[in-house]
Amino acid sequence: xxxxxxxxxxxxxxxxxxxxxxxxxxxxxxxxxxxxxxxxxxxxxxxxxxxxxxxxxxxxxxxxxxxxxxxxxxxxxxxxxxxxxxxxxxxxxxxxxxxxxxxxxxxxxxxxxxxxxxxxxxxxxxxxxxxxxxxxxxxxxxxxxxxxxxxxxxxxxxxxxxxxxxxxxxxxxxxxxxxxxxxxxxxxxxxxxxxxxxxxxxxxxxxxxxxxxxxxxxxxxxxxxxxxxxxxxxxxxxxxxxxxxxxxxxxxxxxxxxxxxxxxxxxxxxxxxxxxxxxxxxxxxxxxxxxxxxxxx
Amino acid sequence: xxxxxxxxxxxxxxxxxxxxxxxxxxxxxxxxxxxxxxxxxxxxxxxxxxxxxxxxxxxxxxxxxxxxxxxxxxxxxxxxxxxxxxxxxxxxxxxxxxxxxxxxxxxxxxxxxxxxxxxxxxxxxxxxxxxxxxxxxxxxxxxxxxxxxxxxxxxxxxxxxxxxxxxxxxxxxxxxxxxxxxxxxxxxxxxxxxxxxxxxxxxxxxxxxxxxxxxxxxxxxxxxxxxxxxxxxxxxxxxxxxxxxxxxxxxxxxxxxxxxxxxxxxxxxxxxxxxx
Ligand SMILES: Nc1ncnc2c1ncn2[C@@H]1O[C@H](COP(=O)(O)OP(=O)(O)O)[C@@H](O)[C@H]1O
Ligand SMILES: [Mg+2]
Numbered sequence: 001x002x003x004x005x006x007x008x009x010x011x012x013x014x015x016x017x018x019x020x021x022x023x024x025x026x027x028x029x030x031x032x033x034x035x036x037x038x039x040x041x042x043x044x045x046x047x048x049x050x051x052x053x054x055x056x057x058x059x060x061x062x063x064x065x066x067x068x069x070x071x072x073x074x075x076x077x078x079x080x081x082x083x084x085x086x087x088x089x090x091x092x093x094x095x096x097x098x099x100x101x102x103x104x105x106x107x108x109x110x111x112x113x114x115x116x117x118x119x120x121x122x123x124x125x126x127x128x129x130x131x132x133x134x135x136x137x138x139x140x141x142x143x144x145x146x147x148x149x150x151x152x153x154x155x156x157x158x159x160x161x162x163x164x165x166x167x168x169x170x171x172x173x174x175x176x177x178x179x180x181x182x183x184x185x186x187x188x189x190x191x192x193x194x195x196x197x198x199x200x201x202x203x204x205x206x207x208x209x210x211x212x213x214x215x216x217x218x219x220x221x222x223x224x225x226x227x228x229x230x231x232x233x234x235x236x237x238x239x240x241x242x243x244x245x246x247x248x249x250x251x252x253x254x255x256x257x258x259x260x261x262x263x264x265x266x267x268x269x270x271x272x273x274x275x276x277x278x279x280x281x282x283x284x285x286x287x288x289x290x291x292x293x294x295x296x297x
Numbered sequence: 298x299x300x301x302x303x304x305x306x307x308x309x310x311x312x313x314x315x316x317x318x319x320x321x322x323x324x325x326x327x328x329x330x331x332x333x334x335x336x337x338x339x340x341x342x343x344x345x346x347x348x349x350x351x352x353x354x355x356x357x358x359x360x361x362x363x364x365x366x367x368x369x370x371x372x373x374x375x376x377x378x379x380x381x382x383x384x385x386x387x388x389x390x391x392x393x394x395x396x397x398x399x400x401x402x403x404x405x406x407x408x409x410x411x412x413x414x415x416x417x418x419x420x421x422x423x424x425x426x427x428x429x430x431x432x433x434x435x436x437x438x439x440x441x442x443x444x445x446x447x448x449x450x451x452x453x454x455x456x457x458x459x460x461x462x463x464x465x466x467x468x469x470x471x472x473x474x475x476x477x478x479x480x481x482x483x484x485x486x487x488x489x490x491x492x493x494x495x496x497x498x499x500x501x502x503x504x505x506x507x508x509x510x511x512x513x514x515x516x517x518x519x520x521x522x523x524x525x526x527x528x529x530x531x532x533x534x535x536x537x538x539x540x541x542x543x544x545x546x547x548x549x550x551x552x553x554x555x556x557x558x559x560x561x562x563x564x565x566x567x568x569x570x571x572x573x
Binding site for chain 1: 317350353354355371374375377379381385386387390391392393396397400403404405408409436452456
């Protein structure tokens with residue numbers, strides 16, 4: 001049962017990350033998940049200072065809010081200060097992380113608070129923290145319930161907002177030209193990324209989340225001609241990563257999160273090799289189609 | 298030279314715009330007629346793209362404003378179609394030709410709904426007009442530059458607008474496609490549409506457009522092409538880039554510039570190889 005819960009939770013999180021990661025890659029923001037993983041620290045500390053407890057809910061909220069702020073600062077540095085994207089990501093998360101460290105060392109005193117214990121979960125413990133009814137009946141791991149809800153939210157957002165999300169990803173200027181607020185879509189999407197990242201950190205740890213946001217969708221990208229296929233493949237690769245990684249960890253008798261992240265990398269390498277082998281058409285620009293030109297008017 | 302049409306499609310009023318406080322457009326003020334092919338012409342970096350972006354409300358000007366059909370953009374948005382420069386999007390995006398053309402039917406009001414049958418018919422017609430119907434399902438990364446440009450054109454046609462603002466639709470396009478695009482634009486004009494085109498090639502500008510705006514940060518001239526294409530005004534817009542200018546000057550001196558388009562075309566490409 002424990003194995004099933006771990007694989008199930010990891011799969012759900014991998015699907016969430018894969019779906020959002022697909023859009024992150026297409027928006028050229030693949031590194032933002034990485035940035036958020038560090039930048040949320042001051043949010044956690046502030047939530048702790050304000051609420052005065054080590055309860056998870058305020059900390060998750062604090063972290064998620066900081067995640068959104070992170071993406072806003074990154075965007076502002078790019079637009080207003082004209083900085084390169086990688087430089088603005090680099091400066092934002094190191095600065096926020098440092099701010100968090102200062103806050104911890106100067107305000108929280110003797111209280112043992114560091115982001116390892118608050119936020120960065122260990123997937124092996126997922127089955128231990130269960131969601132119980134008042135009569136003691138266990139409904140399964142809390143992490144599975146939370147990440148399941150987040151996945152449903154993501155699926156609803158993508159299904160309902162598909163056109164807006166795709167349009168603002170592919171061609172921002174055009175979207176703005178027909179009166180669609182690109183800022184709204186960016187904010188809505190990045191809020192979801194932030195929430196997902198933070199919730200997933202808590203369950204499966206930071207490294208795995210960052211790997212899941214990038215590797216499965218990147219592999220899917222290499223093998224897809226259309227976005228729907230890319231989203232399905234990301235989902236499939238996410239599940240494969242969860243299952244394959246779990247058994248790899250068993251075989252190696254090592255860290256589950258580490259094995260899953262490794263497995264995701266291997267999957268990506270496989271997808272890359274496959275795309276090289278099969279790419280008779282993709283990657284090469286075909287000569288202009290003579291027949292079409294002649295019928296073109 | 299600044300000729301004012303009656304009933305303008307576009308009025309630009311004292312527009313000044315800048316990036317990082319460096320002005321790129323300076324007090325630009327002109328008006329464009331309806332139902333014409335209009336070229337916005339000027340050397341590289343003269344602010345043509347910036348001008349179009351300001352017309353579409355994509356950046357905030359320092360001062361000035363733009364009216365379309367005598368109204369603000371928001372009031373007439375559905376009558377206006379914008380075609381960005383081709384290289385502003387990632388053509389490796391996992392989307393098919395039809396996916397992109399369908400974006401031409403997206404509206405604020407239908408963003409959360411499915412496209413209607415009528416929308417799909419309009420998209421098919423638009424693709425047919427640019428000769429890409431056979432390639433409707435192909436991924437956009439598998440297209441040549443000219444085909445990508447035609448996908449953008451089809452998306453724009455699908456919008457069913459009255460005013461079209463196109464940024465460099467002839468760049469990276471082969472000669473055959475160039476001619477067919479031009480034929481399409483001429484047909485649009487005959488249907489009463491106004492088409493404004495940013496164009497950097499002085500050599501073809503005269504041939505293609507009815508009305509020409511010469512731009513170089515400031516407005517140099519705006520008017521019927523015959524009145525705008527004078528050596529003095531071209532010199533003013535293009536400054537010392539004389540390779541092109543002297544030949545155009547020669548042709549104009551011989552008074553056969555408007556007539557001998559063929560000869561002019563043959564001379565094309567023998568300039569200094571730069572694009573303007
Ligand atoms: N996003 C930007 N940031 C800073 N400078 C820009 C930006 N876009 C254009 N410029 C500068 O503004 C000037 C005009 O650019 P543009 O309007 O693209 O000219 P054109 O389309 O006529 O070639 C150029 O000098 C260009 O370098
Ligand atoms: Mg330009």
